Amino acid sequence: MRMAELSKESGVPVATIKYYLREGLVPAGERTGRNQARYDETHVRRLRLVRALLDIGGFSIADVRAVLEAIDQQKSMHSVLGRAHQRLAPARTEADEDSRAWAMGRIEAVAEEQGWQLKSCDGAVDSLVSVLCTFRELGHHSSVELLSEYGAAAQRVAEADLGSLTGTDPAESTVERAVVGTALGDVLLAGLRRIAQQNASARYFGD
C-alpha cells in the first residue's frame, strides 16, 4: 500500500509516519519510485506497536527504539524484558547514604518474603529506593508499611504475566507481547487501582 493508505489503515497521520521513519522506529518501505514506496501489513502492525508504547505506555522515542531493536534482533525474552524495564522512576542520587541503606533493608525484607533474588545495578531497585526515601523524607511512614502488601500483589501479577507468555505463538510475537504487556500492564494496574480506591474511599470516607 501507499503512504496515504498506510496512514488511513493505522490511524497515524502521514507527517507522523514520516517522523517515525526518520527516527528509525518504522522500517523503510519497498522503494517503487523516486519519491514513492510501498508498505504492507508489517508496517501497520509496527505503527500500532509504536503508538501503544508512546501514547499509552508513556515511553520516550529513545525507549521505543531500544525496545524495537531488542524485538527485531530476537534477543532472549530475559534481555528484552530488561529493556522494557528501563522506563521507571529515575534514581534519586541526592538521597543520603543512611536513607538509601534503610530503603535497601526494606526492599531486601520484601524480596526475602517473596523469594526474589535482587540484582545489583537494577533500575527497578533504584526506583524503589527513590520512592521509599521520598516517603521517609515526607514522614509518610504508613505508606512505607504497605511495601510488603504491594510485594505480594506484584508477585501475583508477575506470575500471571509470565504464565500468559508460555503459549504456542511464534517467538517474535511472544517477545512483543511481553514488552507491551509489561508497559501497558502498569497502566492497566494503575487504572484498576484507581477504581478500587474510589470504591474503598466511598466506603471509608463516603460523602
Next chain:
Amino acid sequence: MRMAELSKESGVPVATIKYYLREGLVPAGERTGRNQARYDETHVRRLRLVRALLDIGGFSIADVRAVLEAIDQQKSMHSVLGRAHQRLAPARTEADEDSRAWAMGRIEAVAEEQGWQLKSCDGAVDSLVSVLCTFRELGHHSSVELLSEYGAAAQRVAEADLGSLTGTDPAESTVERAVVGTALGDVLLAGLRRIAQQNASARYFGD
C-alpha cells in the same frame, strides 16, 4: 530562613524554587525587604512534596497545582483522590465504537467480580478502555485475559491503601498521604512488578 537556606535545606536549586514560586506551587515567603523574604519549615515540606509529585510521580506542573489546591482547600478525601486520579493514560478517541463497547464489557465483568461501582466519565475507566483496545488491535488476547487477575491485585492494594489512611494524624496530613501514596504507589508497584517478573522470567526462560 532565607532563600539560600531554603535551597540547601530542601535540596532544590534557587532558580527552581523561584520558578515554583512564579507557578504558584510554593506559597510566597514573608516579605522582609524589597528583594528579600523569609521562609520556614512549611516551605521545605511543600518543596519536597512538589519534587515527589514531579520527579517520582511524573506529574505535570498543572497536575501538581491542581492537587496542591485540593490539599490547601481541605477538600474532602474523596475529591482530592479524584484529582490525583487524573494522571492516567489519555483516552483514545480513535478506537471504534465496537472496540470500546467490547472493552467496557470486559471492565464491567471485573467490576462485578470485585463488587465495584463504575462511574461514567471516569478517567480511570477511559484509560482502561484505551489499554484494552490497544491489546485487541495488536492481537494480544492473552494480555486481555489477565484483566481479572489484575483486578484482584488492584483490589488488594487499594484496600491496604485506604486502610493505611485511617490513622490518628491530622486531616491535612491524611489528604497529603493519600495523594502522594496514590501517585508514588503506582511507581512502587511497577518497580516491584519488574523485580517479580525478572525472577519469574529467570524460572520460565532462564539463561
